[in-house]
Amino acid sequence: MTHEDFLQQAITLAVENTKIGGGPFAAIICKDNKIIASSCNAVTLNLDPTAHAEVLVIRKACQALQDFQLNDCTLYSSCEPCPMCLGAIYWARLKAVYFACNRADAAIAGFDDSFIYDEVPKAPKDRKIAMQQVSLDSAHAPFNAWQAEENKLLY
């Protein structure tokens, strides 16, 4: 199986997903050149704005492997991952990512991926959604409690 083969499977799933009310996106995760999980966008179906194909397939692959990391796995997506999904890819520590369409194609189709990419590097106060750090004496209490935990599982 080539990168093109896996991407073609993701594209086929994405087309089918539009017929059942889902968004036009799908993703596949492979390990040792075998598919271990596939998912389609389910934002409106699940009433969940985080239910992008990549987030769902990462979640599913982690369940399949019973791990919270996917070090030796490759993700194939019908479209370039948005910043949310890109973040998920880093937290899952995937090995590689291949995609067919890109963020500009997504923008033409009416999706905000490119807009969000432009927002991420801005200072919080300059973003379109109002964001602000508020100073509290207790702000560091969670990190202090974390550092003090002897049996914590690092991730």
Added chain:
Amino acid sequence: MTHEDFLQQAITLAVENTKIGGGPFAAIICKDNKIIASSCNAVTLNLDPTAHAEVLVIRKACQALQDFQLNDCTLYSSCEPCPMCLGAIYWARLKAVYFACNRADAAIAGFDDSFIYDEVPKAPKDRKIAMQQVSLDSAHAPFNAWQAEENKLLY
């Protein structure tokens, strides 16, 4: 209730979460100055690298409101949202975000938020995780199918 009050509640939840094996993060979503959802980091507990406090609380608030958007809602987080959570905030179309610690504090505590912020603006090929667009003739089929759907629910 002030911004500080809601943030203090998130901080208290985050501290408690470290005692049960969760990460040192919590988030709250409010509508009309009332809490409609709260969640703590559950990455290692759920074996889910996407189970950050903000992602979980957005999902929970959407279920509470039975909507895939949170236009009139405000998110309070014990720490600045990472790029994954920032993307989720944009897709959920929250009104405003307030946080206590920031990405530099998270880095000192051993979390990758700042590293991922640095990766997002890079070209896919220049990132630490290998990423590549692959050209396929069928690449636009999902978006074409989406455009052709008459009853689609835009999001």
